[in-house]
Amino acid sequence: MAHTALPADAVVVTRLRARDETMFAALVDAWSPGMLRAARAYVADEHTAQDVVQETWLGVLRGIDGFQGLSSLRTWVYRILVNKAKTRGVRDARIVPGLGVVVDDEDHGPTVDPARFRSTDDPYPGHWRSSPPAWPSPEDGAVAAETRRRLAAAPAGLPARQRVVVTLRDVTGHSSDEVCDLLSISTANQRVLLHRGRAALRAALEQHWIKEATA
Amino acid sequence: MNCDEFVELVTAYLDGALAPADEQRFVEHLTECDGCDRYLEQIRTTVRALGRLPEQGLAPEARDRLLAAFRDWPTG
Numbered sequence: 001m002a003h004t005a006l007p008a009d010a011v012v013v014t015r016l017r018a019r020d021e022t023m024f025a026a027l028v029d030a031w032s033p034g035m036l037r038a039a040r041a042y043v044a045d046e047h048t049a050q051d052v053v054q055e056t057w058l059g060v061l062r063g064i065d066g067f068q069g070l071s072s073l074r075t076w077v078y079r080i081l082v083n084k085a086k087t088r089g090v091r092d093a094r095i096v097p098g099l100g101v102v103v104d105d106e107d108h109g110p111t112v113d114p115a116r117f118r119s120t121d122d123p124y125p126g127h128w129r130s131s132p133p134a135w136p137s138p139e140d141g142a143v144a145a146e147t148r149r150r151l152a153a154a155p156a157g158l159p160a161r162q163r164v165v166v167t168l169r170d171v172t173g174h175s176s177d178e179v180c181d182l183l184s185i186s187t188a189n190q191r192v193l194l195h196r197g198r199a200a201l202r203a204a205l206e207q208h209w210i211k212e213a214t215a
Numbered sequence: 216m217n218c219d220e221f222v223e224l225v226t227a228y229l230d231g232a233l234a235p236a237d238e239q240r241f242v243e244h245l246t247e248c249d250g251c252d253r254y255l256e257q258i259r260t261t262v263r264a265l266g267r268l269p270e271q272g273l274a275p276e277a278r279d280r281l282l283a284a285f286r287d288w289p290t291g
Contacts, residue, residue: 017290024285028278033270050274057281061288110219112254117219126217131250138260147264170265176230187232195226202254202261 006030009073016064028057031074034172035081041155041167042082042089052088056081075178078168082182089160107192111199135209147205154204155197162197169194216244221251225258 015023032053039049059080118127136143155163168174180190221244227233228241
């Protein structure tokens with residue numbers, strides 16, 4: 001998500017503590033879109049995501065005077081968000097409790113259909129039977145818009161933990177370390193979830209472009 | 216490296232998390248395999264597009280309520 005230029009954390013925090021409303025409004029406007037996407041990874045609908053983001057900002061108000069700067073301000077805000085979203089998500093029975101503890105079958109096995117690769121009796125076992133079909137160029141504005149439209153809806157189809165990790169890494173742009181910290185999961189676990197989620201989204205786009213090409 | 220191994224290492228590669236020997240095998244395979252080159256590019260396209268999803272902000276009433284709450288918040 002695009003970030004409008006905000007001052008350094010220390011400046012933002014000082015101004016929030018001085019109850020500088022312009023600063024608060026700038027922060028709310030800059031971060032709420034990403035926070036809505038992140039909340040949406042946990043809860044069932046847009047309305048609840050809006051609630052979660054509002055509750056988060058109220059939590060920021062409650063906590064800002066005690067913010068110690070041990071993490072970046074953004075990570076601290078997202079930690080509040082994840083906690084509130086998780087609570088709401090569990091209440092809405094949308095997420096698997098114990099994120100990172102449950103090991104599901106969905107975390108294992110190949111991410112690309114094995115039938116796409118040559119079998120062991122082939123002279124080139126494990127190689128593509130035929131290359132993945134080309135996609136229309138993302139340089140084309142209409143293609144890029146269609147891709148984004150597809151992807152905006154697609155994460156809903158992912159298993160909960162993959163959806164959360166893909167959203168935080170790729171949609172809101174958090175680093176691997178930040179995501180591990182926010183979700184209390186290991187680096188290896190985080191990577192597996194990200195890998196499977198991305199592969200599934202790529203496959204969904206591939207299906208879409210194949211269908212378009214044969215339509 | 217085979218293609219079915221390559222596709223499972225893509226995320227670790229993009230995170231710069233492959234062991235040096237694996238990264239070398241990965242890159243070597245990439246230079247000689249058009250299918251995997253395309254696969255990696257499609258993953259990159261997917262990731263880039265995820266970072267550019269249309270933005271939606273807080274509902275105006277909700278934003279107004281928050282700013283009002285901020286205004287009335289007692290100084291710590």
